[in-house]
Amino acid sequence: MTITDPAQWQDLFTQDVDGQPVQFVRPADTDRPVWAAYEDGTYLGTVSAEPNGSRPLWHVQSTREAQHCLDDAVRALRRPASWPREREEASRWARRLLSDKTLTALDVETTGLQNAFAVQIAVVGRDGSVLLDAYVQPDAVIEPDAVAVHGITPERLASAAAFGRLLPALTEVLHGRTVVAYNMDFDRTVLERELVRHYDAPAEAGQWLARCRWEDAMVPYAVWRGLWSVKRGAYRNQPLGGPHDAVADCKLLLAKLEQMAATVPAPRW
Known part of the structure; x- marks a missing residue:
């Protein structure tokens, strides 16, 4: 649907959500923008x-929540009956993580998505x-698509230090700590690639990484959103929604953990 004013939407329409057709029917006794989904x-x-600017805001009546797109409203309606319990488990995970005084958030901006190297590394403490x-x-070559995302150009890195020069500082702030990242496998793999190139020894790279306790927030946050x-x-995995600046994204990740940890048990519907 491309009409931005919900009042102009049809009484009956179908929309595919994750490859499955969903039928929307407006009750016969109203002309309000309300539809039953089947x-x-x-x-x-x-x-x-x-109305909400260029895109409507969709309210799921049974759970009293709002979503920014109709597909996500349908995904909320499709939640399994186990979701309240799983959401509370995700909240407990966040609370446990935030109670760890050694917690640090890590984010790495990179040259691209495949065989990537780091162009910015940030570590932010629990506080x-x-x-x-x-x-x-x-x-290494920075892919144009990556520059379009994070804005870090080769010219901006002309005087930047190589990974090896930053390694002592990175070791100091990460070793012996719990490290949380969003899509941790990606950031950890980038660090592993840098370490292998630096040490010229995969075993040493693995030993370095093993001195951190790694946690991935992406799946727990997906469960929490439900x-x-x-x-x-x-x-469905959710974008973190940050500006793709490593420091800002670390701080946003910690804020998401705080939000998850503060959640009261989900309402029944």
Whole structure:
């Protein structure tokens, strides 16, 4: 649907969500932007829309929450019955993590997505203090798509230090600590690639990484949001939503953990 004013939407329409058609029916006794959603003839729930700039804001009536797109409202309606328990488990995970005084958040901006090297590394402490913020000379081509995301150009890195020069400081702020990242496998793999290149020995790189306790926030946050994808048979991973500056993204990640930890048990619907 491309009409930005929900009042102009049709009484009956179908939209594919994760490859599955969902039928939306406006009740006959109203002209308000409210629709009952059905999938394979089964009633999922009711959604309503309100103008919100260029895109409507979608309210899931049964859970009293708002989503920024209709697909996510449907994913909220598709949640399995186990979601309240799983969400509380994700909240407990966040509380446990935040109670760890050694907790640090890590973010790495890179040359690209495949076989990437670091162009910026940041580490932020549990209290929000910046323990490390460094641009890195990658000695590799920075893909245009990556520059379009984080804005870090080769010219900006002309005087940046190589990874080896930053390694002592990185070791000091990470070793012996719990390290949380968003999509941890990606950031950890980038560090491993840098360490292998530096030491010229995969075993030494593995030993260095093993001196940190690694935690990934992406899957717990997906569970906490609870937007179920029938195509994947799992909760849909969410973008962190940061500006792709390593320090800002670390601080945003810690804020997301605080939000998860503060959650009261999910309401029944």
